[in-house]
Amino acid sequence: MPVSRLRARVRPPRVLALDLSQPVTDAPPGGLVGRLSGPKRPQLRDVLEVLEAAAADPRVRVLHARVDQPAASWAHAEELREAVAAFRRSGKPALAHAQSFGEAGDGTLSYFVAAAFDEVWLQPSGEVGLVGVAREERFLADMLDKLDVRPELDRRHEYKTAANVATHREFTDAHREFADRMVESHYEHLVAGVGGDRSLSHEAVTALVDRAPIAAEEARDAGLVDRLAYRDEVVAESKQRAGEGAQVTTLAAYRSLVRRRQLRPGRRTTVALVHGHGAIQAGRNRRSMMGPVMGSDTVTLGFQQAIRDKKVRAICFRVDSPGGSAVASDAVWRAVARAREAGKPVVVSMGSVAGSGGYWVAMGADRIVAAHGTLTGSIGVVSGKFVLRGLRERLGITSDAVERGAHARMFSTEQSFSDDEWEQVQAFLDRVYDEFVRKVAEGRAMSPEEVHEHARGRVWTGADAAERGLVDRLGGYRAAFATVRQLVGLPTDARLRVRVLPRQSLAERLGIKQSDFDDARAVARELGAALRGAGLDAGVVRMSGDAARD
The missing domain is CATH 1.20.5 (Single alpha-helices involved in coiled-coils or other helix-helix interfaces)
Structure with missing residues (x-):
């Protein structure tokens, strides 16, 4: 038997198979209980890590991925596209397959990811739902009126629209302005990306978007799809291209192999990774009825452990948060500042969203990295309450109270703010906004006047934020770790040992x-x-x- 065939039997070639039929998640890994009981959504960082390792692994000959629903946000889609593009630069073929890019629905993000592969395969009965970009919002003002619920809310400033859902019936001019710009930014990035991937002109892509959803054969003829085939046919083709005796390796199996390799002796620089995921509140990380909570105590502990660990050279702070408590956000900001004072550079990597408090926790870092489609900024503040007395009376619920102190019932939902209390709300809004602007100015080396011009509560895409000095670099995890290497004086190809902090207790690892x-x-x-x-x-x-x- 020839030596080459014997070697192939001993170390057969691999086909790396990624199942991205569910959106990747950027949340910190859950405990064992959650992994066993919940849906098996792939971790974004696992996918990126595996693709990087596979590109350099001579045994991995082909990548094929099921991309029915790989991403739920523009930022995640972009990170997947960048990782696929890096894999392709190794010269290995990358095949994407979907049963349908949106079956009677929106498949824009799914196709955006698939277009980054060498070839796009589609089930013959599927379609390409490349329908474009839209932003819809629901307004509750009329419903609240009917329920006798009175919102008493205010903001700083006109672009801070979080309360508009309760106080308005449609977009304000400022709300429409930034929403329109956000949609335009995503759309132009989509058209440019698909056009570049599929060798189609800007005009051709926009025409196809306006025709979508497009049936499989029509999509193939238009150049959006390369082949019409079923999933088993893609697997067979991938194995044939990989070579005799090729084995299919899943994401989980290959990730385990990569992790074992990382445990081998060798020089690696240790970098801490601290996650900040969810609405920001005081206390521990947890889940609420509204979703994950970024607990300021948990994040602060992660930074404290990184500061104490002499092996940690720098910190990557992954932020994916729409904001929350100003006080809790400020506590995290202080943790970032203390890390820098201790000589540990901090690089923020923004995920899908890092706005309002999500920007507050990031603004003091040495560098900020955001994806083109990250939603960030929203430098502003909202405060107030809902008066529920009318609803209570309609439901036949009575109330009574005793009090001591002029403002003991200031935040009661039973009564409106008095004139004096409303003045205090205004003073609070001014105080928080001014502090926010001042700290952004300090962190970004700008004047308060410059910051105010880009603030006023306005949400920016990562690309627009970079143009205004609110972000340093566009990209995802890869760009963030490249920036870490630069700050600590490492070669661009230096290997890193990423240590996720804070360390989980046994109970947390078990999901208790x-x-x-x-x-x-x-x-x-x-x-x-x-x-x-x-x-x-x-x-x-x-x-x-x-x-x-x-």
């Missing part, structure tokens, strides 16, 4: 919530009290309580 421990301690205390009341030894109960606390 802090509230479960709180409940356990409460039960232990009550049981201990009962045993003591019965004259029994409660030492075991006290030990159980301590164990739960750890």
Whole structure:
């Protein structure tokens, strides 16, 4: 038997198969319980890491990916496209396949990702729903009127539109202005990207968008799709191109291989990765009814551990947050400042959104990296309350109160703000906005007047934010880690050891919530009290309580 064939049997070529039939997630990895019980959505950083390793691995000959729904945001789509483009530069073929790019629905983002591959394959019964970009918002003012709910909200300034959903019935001029610019920025990026990938002119792509959704055969004839085939045919073609004896390797299997390689001895520079994901509130990371919460205590702990760890040379802070508490945001801002004071450069990598408080936590970093489609800025503030008294009375619910202090019921939903209280709301808005602008000016080396011009609550895409000095560089994780290498004086190809902080406790790795421990301690205390009341030894109960606390 020829040596080449024997070697192929011992170390057969690989086809890397990515299942992106569900959108990638950028949230920090959950515990074991969540992994076993929840849907298996691929982690964005896992996909990027695997594609980078596969490009340099001579055994990986072909990439094929199922891309029915790979991304739920423009920023994630762009990061996937960049990673695929980097893989293609290795000279290895990359094939994308979908049953349909939006079956009777919007498949724009799915196709945007697929277009970055060498070839786009589509099931014969599918279609290309490259329908374009739109932004729709629902306004609740009429509904609240009918319910006798009165919003008493104000903002700084006219582009800070978070409260508009409750106070208006349609776009204000400022709201429409930034929404239109946002859509235009995404659309132009889409058209340019698809045109470049598929060798189509700007005019040709816009004409195809206006015709979409487009049936499979028509899409192939128009140059949007290369071949019409079923999934098994794509797998067979990939194995044939990879060579005799080729084996298909999944994302999870190849990721495990990559992680084992990273444990081998060798010089690597350690970089901390701290996640800031979700609405910003004081306390620990957690999930609420509205989604994930970025707890200022958890993020601050991550920075503290990075500062104390002598092996950590720099920190990459991944921010994906629409904002939240100004006070909690400021606590995270301070953690970033302390890391820099300790000589640890901080590079912020913005995900899908990093606006309002999401920008507050980022503005003090050494460098800020955002995707073209990241939604950021929103430098402004909203405050107020909803008065529910009318709704309560309609429902037959009565209330009464006693109070001490002129403003004891200032935030009660039973009554409107008094004139004096409304003045205090205005003072709060001015104070927070002025502090926000001042800290942006300090962090971005701009004057407060310059910042105000780009602030006033306005949301920018990453590309527009970069033009205005609010962002340093466009890109995702890859660009952020390249910036880290630059700041610590490493070669561009230096290998990094990424350490995710804060370190998770055993309970967190298992996915057990802090509230479960709180409940356990409460039960232990009550049981201990009962045993003591019965004259029994409660030492075991006290030990159980301590164990739960750890």
